[in-house]
Amino acid sequence: MDLITILLGGLASGMVLFIVSVGLSVTMGLMGFVNLAHGGFAMLGGYVIALSMQHWGLPFGWALLLGFVAVAALSVVLERFFYSRLYRATELDQVLFTIGLVFVMTAAVTLGIGPNSQSVVLPDWLKGQTDLGFIQYRSYSLALIAAGTLLVLALWLGFERTRFGATIRAAVDSRRMASSLGVDVGRLFTVTFAIGSGLAAVGGGLGAEILGLDPNYPLRYLVYFLIVVSVGGLGRVTGVFFAALLIGVLDFVLKIYFPKGGTIFIYALTLVLLLARPQGLFGKKGG
């Protein structure tokens, strides 16, 4: 395979990682909450998207929207009733709670829908190849790359150019200072949590082609999402974007050239990086 093909494939899976993980980065940065259940929201979203297309014949775009709304709504309920009680709890309690939540989600999906993997059927216009002039490539991967790029631009604008984004940035940098200036950090968190979970849901649906979709999804990719977030730095949208692309491409390349256990390099790199910079590649020191 030539370089461009590999790069495009890696970029496409990196975009999926980005769409799923970006919400995790912001919510962890805001509250310092260790949320291991984030992949669970991606899985639930993927299921909503796949099943609504299979059973109700919803078009792809509407199914994505439905996944976003449904999971965002669910996450608001969970956040208000459970997560909010654990903001001041120890890391251990947060880890336990979110692992428990993952188990419940996995078991509920297995019981309700079944242990088999689901697939998202792509609409015709995303199937096949697109001619880029210099290369023919899978339309869907190209669409993923475009969607991810648009999303990061939108999020970057939202973060840097709106009042809402400014309050999030302020709260990530110093929660106490922000709240003493009158920012309702609790409400801010509920909203960002909902958006982040909704994006994870969309990522779960969009990435079903690449990452698969079955009840074990949240545990299987837990380490990957966490690596992306901790390499990118907490609460840094662009950081997570570059980290996700880096890891997506690296993973793709390693799986082609070292099919047996090549991913070991990703873990080793993460280890070295986090030792040198515990705040991640793009994170700020302290905070």
Add this chain to the structure above:
Amino acid sequence: MAVSFTAAEQLARRHRFQWWETLPWIAALAAFFAFPNYLAFATQVLITILFALSLDLVLGYAGIVTLGHAAFFGAGAYTVGMLASHFGWTEPLSGLLAAALVAGVVGLVSGLVLLRTHGLALLMLTLCTMTLLEQAANMGAAWTGGFDGIPGLSFGKILGLFSFDVLYFRTQYLYVLTVLLICFLVVRMLVYSSFGQSLTGVRENLLRMHAVGAPVRIRLVIAYAISAALAGVAGGLFTQATGFVNLAVLGLERAAGVLIVLILGGYGRLYGAFVGAVAYMVLEHFLAKAYPTAWQLGIGVVLVLVALYARNGIPGLAETLRGKRRSAP
């Protein structure tokens, strides 16, 4: 002579053996005679107790939250397995020592670098270290057997006297029980020593421990290494008792499993590992096979409830219900 229990006297008395502390061991011996057909399973319970006990030392006493403790269990298990399959080193006791040594060194080296960090970075680093070892074991197929692991191992006689009992696990059970007792006494001595007290101090108030000039980091590293060595012994026992080793000794599933066991039993209280391992594994043994999904659902709900309401496992739940705060261990 005035009878007054000052705080100092109470502290000095805490480490004395209480009569009820013999109960778990009597129960373990009784189980040997009462359930001769379940000894293979009971041996696994004992190994899990030892593994959870090692985790208790770092999590419950030193307050280090780790998601990668299975790294040391796996290091010990693979050490014993590889020594037996590649070097014909099948003497069990020295094999266990080797397992403890290797796991201890892994713990010491990783502790030296990892324990500089805290919070999410530490959580990630422990997870990454374990995954790294898991991938290494997967890749080094010539040594570790890769995905399939090393099956069909057999070991020499314990002390040259007792040979392993493949069918009924009688020897294994008593052997593991003895090793568990020794390790337990070591841990018990450690946590009641001044060393153990300083670990509790670090957990409760890191800033103040720094302020009084305690060598915080080096104590944490030592505790981490000792805990790793104990986990390595548990892993070594696993390989010797079952006669095989595979990738399952290293994964996130085992690390999360032992965490759940310790949490359910209550951490920072020595006997929590016993309560948790017996309760979890007995329930799992009978429920998980018949209703695996319902089992997972149940464990998930219990974890959520414990995190929200109990803070310290089944004993903690009882204390919460009685409206009593947990006193420092």
